[in-house]
Amino acid sequence: MPPLNAYVSSLGGSPIRSLLSLAQDPDIISFGGGAPASESFDVEGIGKSYQRVLEEHGARALQYSSTEGEPELRAAVSERMTLNGLHTEADDVLITSGSQQGLGLIGQVVLDPDSIVLTENPTFVSALQAFALSRAQFRPVDTDSGGLVPEALESAILQYSPRAVYLIPTFQNPTGVTMPESRRREVADVLARYNVWLIEDDPYSELRYDEWTMTPISADPRLAHKSLYLGTLSKVMAPGLRIGWVRGPQEVLEILATTKQGMSLQTSTIDQLAAVDWLEHNDLDAKLVPIRAEYRRRRDAMVEGLDAVLPDGYTLNTPMGGMFLWATLPEPFDASESVMDAVHAGVVYIPGMQFYVADPKPSTLRLSFVSNPVDVIAQGLERLSTVFR
Amino acid sequence: MPPLNAYVSSLGGSPIRSLLSLAQDPDIISFGGGAPASESFDVEGIGKSYQRVLEEHGARALQYSSTEGEPELRAAVSERMTLNGLHTEADDVLITSGSQQGLGLIGQVVLDPDSIVLTENPTFVSALQAFALSRAQFRPVDTDSGGLVPEALESAILQYSPRAVYLIPTFQNPTGVTMPESRRREVADVLARYNVWLIEDDPYSELRYDEWTMTPISADPRLAHKSLYLGTLSKVMAPGLRIGWVRGPQEVLEILATTKQGMSLQTSTIDQLAAVDWLEHNDLDAKLVPIRAEYRRRRDAMVEGLDAVLPDGYTLNTPMGGMFLWATLPEPFDASESVMDAVHAGVVYIPGMQFYVADPKPSTLRLSFVSNPVDVIAQGLERLSTVFR
Numbered sequence: 001m002p003p004l005n006a007y008v009s010s011l012g013g014s015p016i017r018s019l020l021s022l023a024q025d026p027d028i029i030s031f032g033g034g035a036p037a038s039e040s041f042d043v044e045g046i047g048k049s050y051q052r053v054l055e056e057h058g059a060r061a062l063q064y065s066s067t068e069g070e071p072e073l074r075a076a077v078s079e080r081m082t083l084n085g086l087h088t089e090a091d092d093v094l095i096t097s098g099s100q101q102g103l104g105l106i107g108q109v110v111l112d113p114d115s116i117v118l119t120e121n122p123t124f125v126s127a128l129q130a131f132a133l134s135r136a137q138f139r140p141v142d143t144d145s146g147g148l149v150p151e152a153l154e155s156a157i158l159q160y161s162p163r164a165v166y167l168i169p170t171f172q173n174p175t176g177v178t179m180p181e182s183r184r185r186e187v188a189d190v191l192a193r194y195n196v197w198l199i200e201d202d203p204y205s206e207l208r209y210d211e212w213t214m215t216p217i218s219a220d221p222r223l224a225h226k227s228l229y230l231g232t233l234s235k236v237m238a239p240g241l242r243i244g245w246v247r248g249p250q251e252v253l254e255i256l257a258t259t260k261q262g263m264s265l266q267t268s269t270i271d272q273l274a275a276v277d278w279l280e281h282n283d284l285d286a287k288l289v290p291i292r293a294e295y296r297r298r299r300d301a302m303v304e305g306l307d308a309v310l311p312d313g314y315t316l317n318t319p320m321g322g323m324f325l326w327a328t329l330p331e332p333f334d335a336s337e338s339v340m341d342a343v344h345a346g347v348v349y350i351p352g353m354q355f356y357v358a359d360p361k362p363s364t365l366r367l368s369f370v371s372n373p374v375d376v377i378a379q380g381l382e383r384l385s386t387v388f389r
Numbered sequence: 390m391p392p393l394n395a396y397v398s399s400l401g402g403s404p405i406r407s408l409l410s411l412a413q414d415p416d417i418i419s420f421g422g423g424a425p426a427s428e429s430f431d432v433e434g435i436g437k438s439y440q441r442v443l444e445e446h447g448a449r450a451l452q453y454s455s456t457e458g459e460p461e462l463r464a465a466v467s468e469r470m471t472l473n474g475l476h477t478e479a480d481d482v483l484i485t486s487g488s489q490q491g492l493g494l495i496g497q498v499v500l501d502p503d504s505i506v507l508t509e510n511p512t513f514v515s516a517l518q519a520f521a522l523s524r525a526q527f528r529p530v531d532t533d534s535g536g537l538v539p540e541a542l543e544s545a546i547l548q549y550s551p552r553a554v555y556l557i558p559t560f561q562n563p564t565g566v567t568m569p570e571s572r573r574r575e576v577a578d579v580l581a582r583y584n585v586w587l588i589e590d591d592p593y594s595e596l597r598y599d600e601w602t603m604t605p606i607s608a609d610p611r612l613a614h615k616s617l618y619l620g621t622l623s624k625v626m627a628p629g630l631r632i633g634w635v636r637g638p639q640e641v642l643e644i645l646a647t648t649k650q651g652m653s654l655q656t657s658t659i660d661q662l663a664a665v666d667w668l669e670h671n672d673l674d675a676k677l678v679p680i681r682a683e684y685r686r687r688r689d690a691m692v693e694g695l696d697a698v699l700p701d702g703y704t705l706n707t708p709m710g711g712m713f714l715w716a717t718l719p720e721p722f723d724a725s726e727s728v729m730d731a732v733h734a735g736v737v738y739i740p741g742m743q744f745y746v747a748d749p750k751p752s753t754l755r756l757s758f759v760s761n762p763v764d765v766i767a768q769g770l771e772r773l774s775t776v777f778r
Contacts, residue, residue, distance in 0.1 A: 002553075003584075005497065008498050009498065012647060013456075013646070013650050021455070035452060038449075041451040043448065043451065047440060047443035050440070051436060054435065059428070060427075061629055062430040062628070063430075065629065097631075097657070100651075104651055104652035110394065126651070129651040134394070164391075239452060240453065240658035240659050241657055241658075242654075249390060258401060258402035261403060262496075262518040262522050263493035263522065264493055265487055265515070266487075266631070268657050270660065271660060
């Protein structure tokens with residue numbers, strides 16, 4: 001075989017996705033992936049949207065369209081961001097084929113080989129995978145129960161001269177931690193002083209189980225020219241459509257768009273039009289009410305049930321939203337060793353080791369509470385109870 | 390603003406796409422882009438497929454799915470390739486979000502910075518754009534009316550030690566040239582002797598206006614471990630869905646898949662399922678009969694009409710399929726200078742200059758004959774007739 005790019009060939013895929021494909025067996029109950037509950041999908045409403053789009057704009061829906069995204073969809077998602085405290089115009093938005101594509105494009109456009117990216121530790125593995133394609137290096141920043149520690153961020157910036165800081169401030173993956181408003185301001189204060197990009201990933205904030213919203217860090221006007229904010233319809237509408245977006249300075253969006261052109265031309269026209277039709281014909285907040293209530297029930301069921309399952313001395317983050325519980329087992333338990341026992345018992349979680357950019361902790365694990373109904377959660381926990389005994 | 394990747398920022402977008410967006414004005418008749426005729430789309434049949442998929446597999450269609458693509462779709466496109474003379478199993482196929490994504494991923498996985506890619510000259514601009522993201526260098530190989538000249542290919546391989554050869558052997562874009570079977574064997578003979586990738590791009594071969602098929606060069610068993618073949622549903626079903634694929638050695642498909650994971654996770658689940666449903670519920674060959682007949686009519690109308698429009702001494706390639714006519718004007722006409730006159734006259738073509746990797750010829754231009762009905766072609770040609778007088 002002729003040679004390949006040796007670096008890219010060496011990268012390998014997400015260890016999580018391979019663990020999950022190992023657990024494709026329908027007999028295995030998965031607390032692994034970040035898949036929304038399939039039964040929460042508005043199959044009928046989305047079906048009507050596809051039908052309407054094909055009836056009313058069939059030729060347009062099936063034809064090539066712009067790399068930047070359908071104007072109506074750019075307008076709709078910018079309105080939603082504005083409602084959520086991040087003032088945005090349609091022109092500030094590049095539609096992407098899921099927010100993973102946004103991460104991939106940001107990696108290509110913002111990072112140079114050996115650029116340093118500061119991250120929470122642990123953090124979202126697939127963002128690391130995207131940035132690794134640009135040969136980025138990762139450095140952890142200390143976190144506490146309020147997320148990234150501002151002083152640690154400042155010293156890391158001074159020590160490493162990073163190109164970018166990648167953060168998931170709300171219902172972080174994998175820890176579930178949410179950064180309070182006061183902390184957000186302190187982080188913005190630090191970022192405002194240095195010549196560094198903020199990459200703010202916000203896939204989960206609409207899945208909140210209490211009555212509040214958190215303002216994105218990117219809303220700070222001092223960061224207008226140095227922030228790239230990522231949103232997605234995956235968790236509120238459906239991930240199968242692959243609709244996400246990047247909000248950022250227009251000069252950067254233009255370069256992201258030309259890079260998207262080279263990498264994949266455009267996002268599915270029909271999926272974009274169906275998404276905006278669905279948003280226009282439905283009240284998203286009303287749609288989210290039962291989903292939030294159900295996910296909250298599932299979270300509570302899992303938190304409660306885990307107490308009889310995890311060994312004495314465990315700790316657990318109970319997040320105010322999102323999808324994941326993050327547990328730490330007492331010595332000498334090793335969640336990455338136990339995961340195969342769990343699979344054999346018919347249940348799977350993700351070993352926390354996978355999410356670290358430094359000092360991986362074998363005692364940690366991530367459990368998704370959204371993908372299964374309460375009775376299946378109970379069954380899965382029963383299976384899991386044999387593992388840590 | 391913090392720094393960006395200076396190289397990627399310097400690349401710029403496709404000059405063709407900006408010319409086309411300039412000509413978005415509905416009053417302008419476009420012979421520019423490679424858009425299939427919208428009226429050829431099976432809007433009703435595709436609509437039924439989306440409906441059926443959502444009724445029968447709603448939860449699956451809206452959920453995350455594999456990076457490699459839906460198994461049924463991989464099977465369907467491999468059957469079609471096998472029918473067309475390129476024996477393929479489902480596992481030899483990676484589904485991509487349009488074949489542009491295939492080109493982008495191949496660029497990342499196959500090429501190193503400064504890798505040389507040999508190409509026809511002129512060639513498909515967006516492939517250059519994809520490979521340029523990997524900092525590839527391009528070198529032209531001499532062509533004649535049968536496409537790439539095998540001896541020229543061999544000397545270019547010896548001279549440049551390329552990583553890959555990028556070819557569109559059937560109804561080439563932009564020239565419309567098709568490489569005859571005997572030439573394909575000679576090219577395969579050369580490629581079989583050297584340690585170089587063949588990237589064979591084949592978007593147009595289903596749009597043939599005579600009763601024959603051309604065997605892909607990749608069908609030569611000696612090239613099994615060094616060929617990457619790209620196919621797409623864009624020209625036979627619809628481009629708005631973004632369904633393409635790469636056929637290649639499984640070791641390479643795996644690396645392409647992990648790279649796709651990092652760059653965009655997966656292709657739209659619902660679009661994939663709708664595509665395979667449509668392929669299963671329709672006879673593609675029967676569907677193609679009227680499309681081929683209509684495109685042939687349009688080709689003939691444009692070829693005939695151009696004779697009264699282009700200045701005496703022009704030459705024209707009349708392709709046996711595909712989408713494009715390629716014209717060369719006599720001295721001293723300059724098609725890249727005249728294009729703004731054309732736009733002002735209400736018609737647009739693509740200056741041939743854009744397609745060259747070396748020695749661009751200002752006398753050349755590309756005209757798409759598929760996008761407009763015969764009467765609109767006549768009207769567009771009438772407008773164009775004022776430009777070259």
